[in-house]
Amino acid sequence: MxxxxxxxxxxxxxxxxxxxxxxxxxxxxxxxxxxxxxxxxxxxxxxxxxxxxxxxxxxxxxxxxxxxxxxxxxxxxxxxxxxxxxxxxxxxxxxxxxxxxxxxxxxxxxxxxxxxxxxxxxxxxxxxxxxxxxxxxxxxxxxxxxxxxxxxxxxxxxxxxxxxxxxxxxxxxxxxxxxxxxxxxxxxxxxxxxxxxxxxxxxxxxxxxxxxxxxxxxxxxxxxxxxxxxxxxLGLPALQARWAELPPALLSYWQRVRQVVAPKHQAGRVKQWLHYLRRCHPEAEALYMALRTLHEAPRFEAELHAALRCPAPELQTA
CATH class of the missing domain: 3.20.20.70 (Aldolase class I)
Structure with a gap:
């Protein structure tokens, strides 16, 4: 893929x-x-x-x-x-x-x-x-x-x-x-x-x-x-898709993207994953719609952390 x-x-x-x-x-x-x-x-x-x-x-x-x-x-x-x-x-x-x-x-x-x-x-x-x-x-x-x-x-x-x-x-x-x-x-x-x-x-x-x-x-x-x-x-109780576990993964993914992806493509990479996540998670749909028009990394990062209710780290230049 x-x-x-x-x-x-x-x-x-x-x-x-x-x-x-x-x-x-x-x-x-x-x-x-x-x-x-x-x-x-x-x-x-x-x-x-x-x-x-x-x-x-x-x-x-x-x-x-x-x-x-x-x-x-x-x-x-x-x-x-x-x-x-x-x-x-x-x-x-x-x-x-x-x-x-x-x-x-x-x-x-x-x-x-x-x-x-x-x-x-x-x-x-x-x-x-x-x-x-x-x-x-x-x-x-x-x-x-x-x-x-x-x-x-x-x-x-x-x-x-x-x-x-x-x-x-x-x-x-x-x-x-x-x-x-x-x-x-x-x-x-x-x-x-x-x-x-x-x-x-x-x-x-x-x-x-x-x-x-x-x-x-x-x-x-x-x-x-x-x-x-x-x-x-394994015959264990059914495991349902849980949104609560995904904000840390999204934030971790964003930090990885920030380290190696060109700035103009950074926001797009996270939105691409959110596009798929909204198939299973209404919360991802709401987050995607809130972020979809944002492209510049500093503002995208601030809004991402705000939407996930996590404090944003000090911004670094990629």
Whole structure:
């Protein structure tokens, strides 16, 4: 989720808890060997043993179409001892697909196999290589070919978003199709797409025949979703989304944003998260409406703290 669920928000969500693993936004690989600083800039958790501050492993994700170049970059990335390496064959963005990356490669299962095999050979055996895919590019006729190509060439796990690229993020997600993939491959399959609530998660499990789930936008909208699902699995009382726990996370997120994001984009980053949070929290809707016209960081910070009834710290120049 480039531009939204980066390391800043990963820190806040994993601090709330419930996650076994996180995956980074994609690192674009074209025709050159990237310096290590690119990997650590996008995935700074690599400087912390591959973990968020809360201790959640983060798997960096590579995106590209050149098997040899991806392999060389994976080998360099492996020197930083990541918690696995993920390969992106699911991004539906036009700008990515136009440059032969992401979901457009699902029309070429032979190339998928070459990429995974090359990356698998290039990195030490203890570093897992996984892959993210959709049901297809324009349509799903080669879904099983792609899944089998990925699994048989060395992917230890497949994450499947239950829509084609053409379907984008338009509901519904076709979780039942993932069951066909899970039956066709010998590696674990993780279900992804349109999981906003515990009820969605349980239905996704039933239809996909997969117990493991990847949460994306649903976790951004309801940061306690993973914990709520864990509570259900353990037979504990239902855990409802609670706004009272979010003001500290929002303020912490704002401070992280202030440290690394250009001033003109700082307010926008927090409003972006609030836009998702208002799906579950009326309080987020009210806060979003109060802040939506503010752009300059000092005033935004003052109003944010006032709205959350927390004293604002002394303003620092970013």
């Amino acid at each position: 480039e531009g939204l669920l980066d390391h800043l928000l990963r820190e806040e969500l994993t601090a709330i808890g419930g996650y076994d693993r996180a995956v980074s936004e994609f690192i674009r690989v074209t025709d050159q060997l990237l310096p290590k600083r690119v990997f650590t800039r996008i995935v700074p958790e690599l400087l912390n043993g591959g973990l968020t501050q809360a201790g959640t492993p983060v798997r960096p994700q590579l995106l590209g179409s050149d098997p040899q170049c991806l392999a060389e970059n994976a080998a360099r990335l492996a020197e930083l001892n990541p918690a696995g390496i993920d390969l992106n064959f699911g991004c539906p963005a036009k700008c990515v697909n136009r440059h032969r990356g992401g979901a457009v490669l699902l029309d070429e299962p032979e190339l998928l196999a070459q990429i995974v095999a090359a990356v698998r050979r290039a990195v030490p055996a203890h570093i897992a290589v996984s892959a993210k895919m959709r049901l297809g590019n324009e349509e799903a006729s080669r879904m099983l070919d792609c899944a089998q190509a990925l699994a048989e060439s060395g992917a230890a796990e497949l994450v499947v978003h239950a829509r084609t690229k053409r379907q984008g993020y338009k509901p519904p997600a076709h979780w039942h199709e993932i069951a066909r993939i899970a039956e066709a491959v010998a590696v674990p399959v993780v279900t992804n797409g349109e999981i906003w609530t515990v009820q969605d998660a349980l239905q996704a499990r039933r239809e996909s025949h997969c117990s493991a789930l990847m949460l994306g936008r649903g976790a951004v909208a309801d940061p306690s979703l993973a914990l709520a699902l864990r509570a259900h699995d």
